[in-house]
Amino acid sequence: METTNIDYSGRHRVAGERSSAIMGVLLGAILLASASVALAQVYGVRRTAVVHGPNTTVVASRTTVVHGGAALPHGYIAVLPGGYHAVVVSGARYYTVGGIYYRPQMYGGRTVYVRVHI
Amino acid sequence: MHKYSPAVQRPIHYERGRAMIICSAVILLALALACSRPAENPAPTASNNDPDQLLRQMSETLAQAKKLTFKVDRKLDAALVEDSMVAENAQIEISASRPGKFQAISNSKEGVRRIFFDGQKLSIYDETMKLYATVPVSGTIDDAVAKIDKEYGFTPPLAEFILNDPYKALSQQIKSKAYKGKESIAGVECHHLSLSGDVADSDLWVGTADLLPRKLVATFKDREGSPKLQADFSSWNLAPTLDDSIFVFAAPKDAENIEMVTEAKMKETAEKESAAPESTTPQQSTKPVVTRKGT
Numbered sequence: 542m543e544t545t546n547i548d549y550s551g552r553h554r555v556a557g558e559r560s561s562a563i564m565g566v567l568l569g570a571i572l573l574a575s576a577s578v579a580l581a582q583v584y585g586v587r588r589t590a591v592v593h594g595p596n597t598t599v600v601a602s603r604t605t606v607v608h609g610g611a612a613l614p615h616g617y618i619a620v621l622p623g624g625y626h627a628v629v630v631s632g633a634r635y636y637t638v639g640g641i642y643y644r645p646q647m648y649g650g651r652t653v654y655v656r657v658h659i
Numbered sequence: 660m661h662k663y664s665p666a667v668q669r670p671i672h673y674e675r676g677r678a679m680i681i682c683s684a685v686i687l688l689a690l691a692l693a694c695s696r697p698a699e700n701p702a703p704t705a706s707n708n709d710p711d712q713l714l715r716q717m718s719e720t721l722a723q724a725k726k727l728t729f730k731v732d733r734k735l736d737a738a739l740v741e742d743s744m745v746a747e748n749a750q751i752e753i754s755a756s757r758p759g760k761f762q763a764i765s766n767s768k769e770g771v772r773r774i775f776f777d778g779q780k781l782s783i784y785d786e787t788m789k790l791y792a793t794v795p796v797s798g799t800i801d802d803a804v805a806k807i808d809k810e811y812g813f814t815p816p817l818a819e820f821i822l823n824d825p826y827k828a829l830s831q832q833i834k835s836k837a838y839k840g841k842e843s844i845a846g847v848e849c850h851h852l853s854l855s856g857d858v859a860d861s862d863l864w865v866g867t868a869d870l871l872p873r874k875l876v877a878t879f880k881d882r883e884g885s886p887k888l889q890a891d892f893s894s895w896n897l898a899p900t901l902d903d904s905i906f907v908f909a910a911p912k913d914a915e916n917i918e919m920v921t922e923a924k925m926k927e928t929a930e931k932e933s934a935a936p937e938s939t940t941p942q943q944s945t946k947p948v949v950t951r952k953g954t
Contacts, residue, residue: 583856583877584877584888614933645790647791647919650813652917
């Protein structure tokens with residue numbers, strides 16, 4: 542009887558440990574899922590941004606930029622300079638001003654323009 | 660004589676086991692009951708001004724609307740606007756059909772942008788420049804917002820308020836809450852909640868009668884000068900007549916499809932540009948044809 546009791550409680554303990562482990566895994570999965578769902582933005586303002594240094598580009602933990610737009614890398618502009626012309630090259634639209642060509646792209650929920658050489 | 664016969668006596672572990680089973684059954688029953696019916700929150704009263712309760716009630720009011728439309732007048736301090744030294748004002752109109760459709764129209768001095776999500780794909784249309792981009796995204800509004808945020812680095816404006824579970828998204832950003840009293844916003848009596856988070860501290864005004872958000876002022880603490888975002892909500896309709904076709908983007912004939920750049924690709928580009936600022940895209944030999952002049 543005692544042996545049975547020990548065996549029974551032992552199995553219970555193992556089962557309990559398994560349950561704890563399963564609960565732990567489930568809890569971890571739920572937390573991870575929550576974290577992945579957690580918005581990187583607060584009311585549309587980013588928590589992180591690309592910051593340009595003299596020789597480096599890093600993602601800093603600070604808020605910048607809105608309507609989703611992140612700080613743009615070198616070569617990108619958010620607004621075309623005045624006096625631009627729209628041109629078509631190989632069926633694709635570009636914009637040019639002062640001899641510089643820009644290709645439009647959608648980034649951060651808005652149109653941005655990357656400098657290209659044609 | 661023994662009070663109980665040996666036949667009915669049980670070992671202590673047996674009784675404990677039985678007690679545990681009963682307790683477990685009671686807990687499971689309670690959980691099942693809790694999950695089978697929505698939480699019933701009492702209407703807010705002067706004696707029930709728990710900020711968390713009010714936030715939950717506001718979120719439930721929004722979540723229970725199968726379809727909804729509203730407008731937001733959004734003001735952003737210049738420090739929150741990329742490539743700009745001036746504040747930005749935008750008028751935003753949002754329409755949503757739960758669980759998986761929305762459309763947002765933003766009108767500012769930058770131009771008019773429309774965002775469509777029809778449950779299968781998300782499109783952004785720059786109406787001013789006649790450019791659009793479409794990416795496949797399926798699932799609910801919450802799924803789409805999370806995926807777009809993660810992969811493309813943006814969220815639709817004030818997306819927290821159209822999610823199917825607004826409380827979850829809002830509460831993740833909030834570390835502490837306080838009730839500040841009742842105030843009138845545009846003639847509507849509101850509860851004033853103070854919400855403190857890691858990134859921003861917010862003041863939120865929720866209508867006392869309809870439990871809808873009326874005004875939001877978020878102060879971003881980690882920016883020099885603590886810039887603010889202000890959103891004034893209006894024209895709430897929790898039972899609009901919306902045709903599903905309004906959530907489907909149909910590209911105008913004169914609009915051009917452009918690439919929607921992922922966060923990962925932009926990061927890669929940024930790293931390459933940092934290493935070689937004069938790097939270029941591949942040469943193209945076709946002679947450009949001038950088609951339109953800008954301003």
